[in-house]
Amino acid sequence: MTRFRLSGLAALILAASAATVAAAEPTKIVLLAGRPSHGPGQHEFNAGCKLLAKCLAGVPGVEPVVVAGGWPKDESVFDGAKALIFFMDGGGNHPAIQGDHLAKLQKLADKGVGLGFMHYAVEVPKGEPGAKFQDWIGGYYETGFSTNPHWKAAIESLPEHAITRGVQPFGVVDEWYYNIRFRPEMKGVTPILVAKPDDATRDTPRTSPAGPYKHIQEAKGRPEVLAWAVERPDGGRGFGFTGGHAHVNWGDPNFRKLALNAIVWTAGMDVPSEGVASSVSAEELKANLDPKGK
Template identity: 50%
Template sequence: MKRRFSAHQILVLLATLIVTSVAGDLAIASDSNTDSDTETKKIVFIAGRPSHGYGAHEHYAGCRLLAESLKESMPGYDVTVIKNGWPEEGAEALSDADSVVVYCDGGPRHLLNPHIDEFDTVMKSGTGLVCIHYGVETPKGKTGDAFLDWMGGYFEADWSVNPHWEAEFETFPDHPVSRGVQPFKTNDEWYFHMRFRDEMKGVTPILSAHPPETTMRRADGPHSGNPHVRKAVAAGEIQHLAWAADREGGGRGFGFTGGHFHWNWADENFRKVMLNAIVWTAHGEVPENGVTTANPTQDELEANQDEPKPARKASS
């Protein structure tokens, strides 16, 4: 015998189905946010000493801005910023860090140079490493070899170069650091022709572009030009300006050659690449759309800089 339902019973049944469906969708959405909302990681930023003039090489201001952005999107993260170089407590300050972010002047003045052996112990424990801008340069030899091990590449004098130019990024690899990143272009002091591991072992280029001929107009010098890079640019070889690297033993590293101009952190994609990389090197779960944060205000960009804001010139 067929059962007949009243109009009221049908409405109740439909309402039940709708509520069940919505509850299921909310549960799925909740599950998808669980990782970023509850995941716990410790990130330590090491900001180098004051360097260039206002708005450039702003190590402390840049670290503070990135740290606040990271905490905004990843509330479970414990984020610390150490000012003015190597921590007074030594490597002990980094012993429980999941990733260390270094933003400092490099070359012979790199803050890690005098601490290679003790920092290597931190790296051997699986801690991640992110180096920003001048922080990717260290002298060839023991320190350069350490950087190759820790993050897959570095700026090598008389091999790499540091021109200012507008790099355009159009495609990205299928990698967690690329999540949510859209094509963008930015004028910066983008280093290129980096020294990488042999055969790029364990290295994934994240930001790559073709430098224009104008980047080769300076005379040869430790940072300005050499026969090797001139040949590469003339041949149209694509250059890798940011890269992710896996280390033996499970550690991860990331090098980012941009970051000369502090104002570039206002670019959503420029900033997202960095935040994604920090999470990835900490063995965290990068959200599907990347680490998404609000663009900083002008006041936030001007905060914490090493130099006072220049006075406006009086109009004549």
């Protein structure tokens, strides 16, 4: 009888110790930076991911990991990750849709892993890639339907959501995408950033492919969703953020805080009441830029 009681006590102690260790395990967030793209200060995926990782490292319980060069050569980096954040070139060459990558991401999503895509990374071809993105994050940039002018988005108000905690209204010039191909009736999609492009922005030919697009012009005066979030039936979370073309914008505290909040939220964590606190110096903003010339 005594032996049984001691064994039972030992089992309880071991179980309690295991629970303590499990509770202490950090939340692993993998940020995937694409290959060099565009001119200096634009599409600075490596520098952007490392800057965000530096900020995330200051959040208690977060373990940020940066993967450079797009899809990782060693996929074991995904093991134990609570969220994958993609900041890279998209379209037909999007690393997330090459080979069997969609299927691998689906398996991770089925386990509740959060998925976030920023700027060009929200663009994939329509068909299976687009449908997957609608499932995972609620929508995607569709060539010929969505548009990508450079303009100053004035964020005049923000909804009540964990991602917007501590974020104040702001306005920055970026290549803000809009007219995103969302799920039908935007089912389950929560708009996070909304701004109203002026008529000149809708009429500009300076888009890729070149505009203006008739259906975009016909929607003059309509507010557009620039960032959004979803909570998936599998328990995971997803977000899309169309800003990030201009690296200098990470220096804007509200622009940066919103992205950091979104990353933490997507990993299933509680966002601090005042949002993720961070500071970025001018030197840090210039660090890790890709060698692109002048």
